[in-house]
Amino acid sequence: MDRALELAFGIALSYAIGTWVAGYYLTRWRIGKDIRELGSGSAGARNTARLLGRSLGLVAFAWDFSKGTLAVLLATTLFADGLVPGIAAVAVVLGHIWPAQLGFRGGKGVAPAAGALIVWQPPVLAAVAVVYVLSAIVTRSVERRALTAFGAGVGSIPFLDMQPYESAACAAILALLIWTHRDGFLSQKNNVIKAEATK
Numbered sequence: 001m002d003r004a005l006e007l008a009f010g011i012a013l014s015y016a017i018g019t020w021v022a023g024y025y026l027t028r029w030r031i032g033k034d035i036r037e038l039g040s041g042s043a044g045a046r047n048t049a050r051l052l053g054r055s056l057g058l059v060a061f062a063w064d065f066s067k068g069t070l071a072v073l074l075a076t077t078l079f080a081d082g083l084v085p086g087i088a089a090v091a092v093v094l095g096h097i098w099p100a101q102l103g104f105r106g107g108k109g110v111a112p113a114a115g116a117l118i119v120w121q122p123p124v125l126a127a128v129a130v131v132y133v134l135s136a137i138v139t140r141s142v143e144r145r146a147l148t149a150f151g152a153g154v155g156s157i158p159f160l161d162m163q164p165y166e167s168a169a170c171a172a173i174l175a176l177l178i179w180t181h182r183d184g185f186l187s188q189k190n191n192v193i194k195a196e197a198t199k
Helices: 003-018 022-031 045-052 054-078 083-097 111-118 122-137 142-159 163-195
Strands: none
Touching: 003 054, 003 083, 022 054, 045 054, 045 122, 054 083, 054 111, 083 111, 083 163, 111 122, 111 163, 122 142, 122 163, 142 163
């Protein structure tokens, strides 16, 4: 298969896998409502757990995590070009965050990113996970812990033995996660400023 065609097919397949956002479909099935209009407005596992309970929240996380793993494994199995798995990892996260059939409004991308990285670049995922856990000592804010961990993941990339295109793909995934978590962090910051102003 021509390299350009491989890349195009890999991107399309991985993006399509990513668009099946668990929280949206589980919420439609259980209560007949759009999860994006409820709770935090995210279609991710955390909001699913808030609305449907911890068990279905775990189902949502496992579903979305598996999407990332599946996309990378298919890319590795179907295509000889070593560039495709990294492209697939980015594409599956893009599909989850901006699913075409859901009006380009999905989740924040953490679960599919973790699923992709665990089979493709586990050291990066390990760096993110360790920093996320350790940052709990400093802050209870999930958004701050997430942003710190994603930033640490980016910082770990130059110290890992990766090809330039692999480094670029990992950085792109982590940049997407930083982008999707920015609103939660900024809203918390604004709430603190407002609280201080009323004292």
